[in-house]
Amino acid sequence: MLPSTFKKTSKxxxxxxxxxxxxxxxxxLIALGFRLYQIDKSVWLQNGYDESRDMLVAxxxxxxxxxxxxxxxxxxxxEWLNNSPIYYYFVAxxxxxxxxPLFFMYFxxxxxxxxxxxxxxxxxxxxxxxxxxxxxxxxxxxxxMISSSRELLQPHLLLLFSTAFIWASISYLKxxxxxxxxxxxxxxxxxxxxxxxxxALLILPLGFIFTIYCWLHLNIKTKKVLFKTTFIPxxxxxxxxxxxxxxxxxxxxxxxxxxFISNFKTKxxxxxxxxxxxxxxxxxxxxxxxxxxxxxxxxxxxxxxxxIATALWHQKxxxxxxxxxNFQKITIFIISICFSIFLFxxxxxxxxxxxxxxxxxxxxxxxxxxxxxxxxxxxxxGWFLTIASILLMIISTTKTIYSNLPSRSYHDQxxxxxxxxxxxxxxxxxxxxxxxxxxxxxxxxxxxxxxxDGWGTSGVWYYLERSFKQPxxxxxxxGLNHTPINKYPKIIYMICDHRTKSTLIQKExxxxxxxxxxxxxxxxKQITYGQNLSVWSAEIDLKxxxxxxxxxxxxxxxx
Numbered sequence: 001m002l003p004s005t006f007k008k009t010s011k012x013x014x015x016x017x018x019x020x021x022x023x024x025x026x027x028x029l030i031a032l033g034f035r036l037y038q039i040d041k042s043v044w045l046q047n048g049y050d051e052s053r054d055m056l057v058a059x060x061x062x063x064x065x066x067x068x069x070x071x072x073x074x075x076x077x078x079e080w081l082n083n084s085p086i087y088y089y090f091v092a093x094x095x096x097x098x099x100x101p102l103f104f105m106y107f108x109x110x111x112x113x114x115x116x117x118x119x120x121x122x123x124x125x126x127x128x129x130x131x132x133x134x135x136x137x138x139x140x141x142x143x144x145m146i147s148s149s150r151e152l153l154q155p156h157l158l159l160l161f162s163t164a165f166i167w168a169s170i171s172y173l174k175x176x177x178x179x180x181x182x183x184x185x186x187x188x189x190x191x192x193x194x195x196x197x198x199x200a201l202l203i204l205p206l207g208f209i210f211t212i213y214c215w216l217h218l219n220i221k222t223k224k225v226l227f228k229t230t231f232i233p234x235x236x237x238x239x240x241x242x243x244x245x246x247x248x249x250x251x252x253x254x255x256x257x258x259x260f261i262s263n264f265k266t267k268x269x270x271x272x273x274x275x276x277x278x279x280x281x282x283x284x285x286x287x288x289x290x291x292x293x294x295x296x297x298x299x300x301x302x303x304x305x306x307x308i309a310t311a312l313w314h315q316k317x318x319x320x321x322x323x324x325x326n327f328q329k330i331t332i333f334i335i336s337i338c339f340s341i342f343l344f345x346x347x348x349x350x351x352x353x354x355x356x357x358x359x360x361x362x363x364x365x366x367x368x369x370x371x372x373x374x375x376x377x378x379x380x381x382g383w384f385l386t387i388a389s390i391l392l393m394i395i396s397t398t399k400t401i402y403s404n405l406p407s408r409s410y411h412d413q414x415x416x417x418x419x420x421x422x423x424x425x426x427x428x429x430x431x432x433x434x435x436x437x438x439x440x441x442x443x444x445x446x447x448x449x450x451x452x453d454g455w456g457t458s459g460v461w462y463y464l465e466r467s468f469k470q471p472x473x474x475x476x477x478x479g480l481n482h483t484p485i486n487k488y489p490k491i492i493y494m495i496c497d498h499r500t501k502s503t504l505i506q507k508e509x510x511x512x513x514x515x516x517x518x519x520x521x522x523x524x525k526q527i528t529y530g531q532n533l534s535v536w537s538a539e540i541d542l543k544x545x546x547x548x549x550x551x552x553x554x555x556x557x558x559x
Contacts, residue, residue: 020129024120024136031116031140034397035109035149042150043105043411044459047499049443051152052414052459055101056473057481058092059462062099066475070248072154073479074198074259081259082478084247086195087154101411101462105152112149112156115361116140118163122365125170126330127372135368137390139163142364143289143397148357150401155197155354162203162361165189166334172214173329183214183233191240195247199355202343203362206336211237268348275351279344282353286360287367289396296392300363303370304338307331310373334369337362406532411459413533418463420528420535421493428491437468440489440540440548442517444509446501454480454549456497487547489540492517493527496534505534518543 044052050072060066071083098104119139123132139145148156168185175182190207193200215233222229249255270278284300285292311331340359344351371389375382406413425439441464443456461482465472473482496509513536514524523539540548 020133023133024117027120027133027136027140028113028116031113031146032110034141034146035113036106037402038405039105039109039150040102041405041407041409043101043409044414045406045410046151046153047447048153049456049458050154052101052411052462053455053480053482054088054091054152054154055095055104056458056462057088057475058095059099060471060473060475060482061088061092062096064471064474068475068477068481070477070481071195072481081198081256082248082250083154083197084195084244085477086247087157087197088481090157090196091152105150108152109149112160115145115159115163118167119364119368122163122167122170123368123372125167125174126327126369130375131368131372134371134386135365138364138368138393139361141390141393141397142287143393143400144286144353144360145364146397147401153354155199155357157196158193158199158357159361161189161193161196161200162358165203165207166361166365169210169214169333170330173333174326180218180229180232183211183218184236186211186214187233187236188240191237191244193358194241194244197354197357199358202355203337203340203358205343206340210333210336263348264346266348272345275344275347276342279341279351279356282351282356283341283360283363286353286356287363288392289400291392291396300367303367304335306370306373307366308335310370310376331369334362334366338366410532413530414459415463417495417528417530417533417535418460418467421460422464422467424493424527424537425491436470436486437464437472438486438490440484440486440492441495442492442513443495443497444512445497446504446508456495458482460495483549487549489548492519492538492540492548494536494538496536497532498534499532509534510536517548 054072057068061068068085068088071085071087074081074083094104094107098107116136116139119135120132123129123135125132145159148159165186168182168189172179172182172186190204190211191200194204211233218229218233219226245253245256250258268275280297281292284297287300288296308331311328337359341356367389371382371386373382374385421439421441425437429438441457441460443454443460445456458480461473461484471485473484475481476483494509494513496505498505498509501508510524517538518541520539520541523537525537527535527537
């Protein structure tokens with residue numbers, strides 16, 4: 001009996017060791033399932049058209065050796081403020097191996113699932129494997145994390161950098177021997193996202209203070225001045241930050257400060273209190289989706305209080321003294337970054353949810369930690385709240401992400417539009433197939449607050465280039481980051497995006513189009529009319545002397 005019992009015990013012990021890993025990979029598979037479900041219908045679905053633009057620019061980097069020195073316009077940047085071009089080269093690196101919009105999105109989705117793995121190791125390092133599994137579960141099924149994984153957009157990469165930054169920071173705090181490698185990772189994951197989106201500025205002040213703390217602590221522990229611990233972190237910090245300065249200024253280095261000066265000069269209708277309320281409601285909605293309410297907001301603040309209480313009264317929450325100090329440091333780190341959203345009291349513009357993506361993972365970490373603390377204190381209540389939170393996020397995800405998918409992907413619709421334009425052009429100019437096409441594209445929407453003229457043309461230009469088998473646009477370092485090569489065309493095609501307010505096609509598409517271009521009388525005609533997109537063509541007046549350009553804002557289009 002003893003050998004048999006011993007074997008059973010050994011098997012149970014072995015199973016107990018691998019059980020968390022089994023659950024983790026099950027969570028990862030569920031995360032991939034949510035993110036990859038009907039991903040083919042999500043390609044180029046984003047209303048701002050950034051995805052097709054980014055792929056078109058990347059395609060020209062890879063195939064035409066056209067290297068922009070500035071990245072996409074910063075959201076709210078008033079045409080003046082650009083992001084770093086590093087984002088485009090990152091997309092181009094992927095495009096080099098996966099030059100297909102659909103397959104690209106499969107890779108992007110898998111890449112954006114890595115925060116789930118980071119979440120497990122964050123929880124495991126901070127507390128235990130159960131905490132890691134809870135945090136991984138929240139990251140796996142949260143609607144914001146999933147929607148960001150299904151959409152090529154530069155701010156979404158902040159989620160990946162932030163979870164990596166949390167992991168590196170907690171790894172540093174939990175190590176008995178403080179390692180330089182974690183400090184360098186902290187610096188990299190704090191500053192590198194500046195090259196991708198200005199939303200990274202939100203955690204920069206407190207992140208900088210935390211980095212200084214780690215640097216001082218590391219050097220104090222070594223008890224002597226060493227080049228690698230003293231100067232390598234400084235060189236790394238200055239190198240990454242200065243590279244961002246040099247890749248984003250407009251006229252002279254450090255003129256990025258204009259953005260902050262102009263912000264403080266702006267008058268905004270919202271008070272500081274109303275701005276913070278807006279930001280808190282945004283965070284609440286990002287966590288709970290459309291089910292966000294005053295009760296979920298209360299639960300969010302209660303979670304933060306539980307986490308703080310756990311750190312202060314560790315003995316009541318079954319945290320032994322040897323781990324208490326580290327857990328207090330971790331709690332201060334997480335809560336401090338969460339509270340960095342209060343910096344928006346100085347911001348005088350509308351706060352989009354994309355601005356909050358760098359700080360958003362910190363709230364999910366705080367929620368997971370507080371759920372585990374509740375489990376330690378009251379197991380039944382803790383597990384009930386954990387399961388309820390996961391179910392609420394799943395319901396939100398299924399109702400908000402998949403219910404709005406089109407019957408045909410927006411990518412396929414733009415590909416079809418490009419073919420229609422190609423066929424129509426050849427009907428007019430059948431002998432010009434081998435020469436430079438003498439056409440131009442413009443794009444309008446029936447939603448007034450959407451960009452003017454050029455932003456939506458990227459996907460159509462992309463497929464027209466394949467039909468004509470030659471470049472039709474070229475990369476530039478401002479505006480849309482691409483511009484048509486032929487600026488004196490004979491025929492112009494206008495695409496109207498009427499996914500919303502289709503009754504306003506005449507007013508918001510056709511009328512604006514006619515007012516913006518010198519069109520020959522009686523040449524405007526409808527080429528096709530679809531459920532979401534319509535196409536019109538017109539001949540350009542021969543008296544037109546100014547070159548035609550694709551722009552974002554109407555005031556730059558009309559003289």
